[in-house]
Amino acid sequence: DAKTTQPPSMDCAEGRAANLPCNHSTISGNEYVYWYRQIHSQGPQYIIHGLKNNETNEMASLIITEDRKSSTLILPHATLRDTAVYYCIVEYNFNKFYFGSGTKLNVKP
Amino acid sequence: SQTIHQWPATLVQPVGSPLSLECTVEGTSNPNLYWYRQAAGRGLQLLFYSVGIGQISSEVPQNLSASRPQDRQFILSSKKLLLSDSGFYLCACGGGLIGELFFGEGSRLTVL
Numbered sequence: 001d002a003k004t005t006q007p008p009s010m011d012c013a014e015g016r017a018a019n020l021p022c023n024h025s026t027i028s029g030n031e032y033v034y035w036y037r038q039i040h041s042q043g044p045q046y047i048i049h050g051l052k053n054n055e056t057n058e059m060a061s062l063i064i065t066e067d068r069k070s071s072t073l074i075l076p077h078a079t080l081r082d083t084a085v086y087y088c089i090v091e092y093n094f095n096k097f098y099f100g101s102g103t104k105l106n107v108k109p
Numbered sequence: 110s111q112t113i114h115q116w117p118a119t120l121v122q123p124v125g126s127p128l129s130l131e132c133t134v135e136g137t138s139n140p141n142l143y144w145y146r147q148a149a150g151r152g153l154q155l156l157f158y159s160v161g162i163g164q165i166s167s168e169v170p171q172n173l174s175a176s177r178p179q180d181r182q183f184i185l186s187s188k189k190l191l192l193s194d195s196g197f198y199l200c201a202c203g204g205g206l207i208g209e210l211f212f213g214e215g216s217r218l219t220v221l
Contacts, residue, residue, distance in 0.1 A: 042215070
């Protein structure tokens with residue numbers, strides 16, 4: 001079972017920052033938070049992951065709260081090609097990845 | 110990086126017929142392998158997980174089975190398909206240095 005909760009959908013204007021929230025209140029101390037996205041009819045694509053500290057890469061930034069019970073994925077300048085379903089995942093038992101229903105991000109011109 | 114091959118890409122099968130979906134992996138050895146299913150408009154459901162040859166963990170009781178006859182081969186099967194088996198099946202490979210999953214392009218199954 002998924003250990004995360006995400007809003008079902010969000011809208012974002014093109015060029016603006018998209019902030020996607022995720023709650024993982026039952027996360028354990030050694031469990032990582034991963035973010036993936038899935039463009040229609042394709043396999044999910046890895047975006048970023050973190051344990052405690054905030055992380056940034058060429059695609060996005062990940063902000064994890066100090067108590068680790070929630071996180072936010074930030075796409076700094078959303079484009080139309082960022083329209084996708086975004087999944088927040090907690091890695092369980094170091095090997096298993098349970099996907100929830102995700103957030104459908106609609107980037108609008 | 111790993112490359113995941115899945116086939117067939119699409120198939121339409123009658124209820125009660127058998128199923129075999131195949132997944133092979135390139136670019137890594139002894140990977141963790143996964144089968145996921147995605148029903149229309151839904152998220153991904155973990156079906157099976159394997160840490161090595163012949164080692165399969167089933168996540169949910171269902172009409173499907175999985176086998177891993179070789180290190181980089183993962184097969185999803187059914188003896189008799191149900192309507193509820195329709196969906197988008199994704200094979201994934203773990204084991205990267207940062208623990209990420211690599212997904213294949215998926216197999217879309219329609220059971221009529």
